[in-house]
Amino acid sequence: MGLQSEVYFLSSLAKSAKSICIFLQHPSLRDAINKNNWRTQAMAKVAIIGAGFAGHTAAMYLGDAIGKEHEITVIHKFDYFGFVPSWVWLGIDAVKPEETVFKLKPIYDRFNVNFVQGKVTSVHPDENYVVVDQANGGGETSVE
16 A cells, blocks of 8 residues: 555653754665665655754764655754754854855755655645745645
């Protein structure tokens, strides 16, 4: 009956990251990655909410591991990642603000990860999609 999905919730190990990743994926994707035979599996769609430490790391590892045969999308309210641990050095001019942040989309493009800037307004795990209010007046869209 087509692509059956399961929902996996991963929360950040670092409590300050405040990221929750929601994976909408084919049930056998984890096993396929572990056995390094993911290329033979049906296409999976993975939606990661939040590009804090946990979400960003999950996106890069998955994008690198499963490549273009599967679809990974990160949804984040900002178009950049801020390396918060370095912000303590801003007050004494040890680093410049622009040295502690970077744009997300160019990084994700290199790892075969789609990026949607916006705020998730609702999660529908039974139907395998989330609703996103896109930034900059882009309107509402759904991500599977």
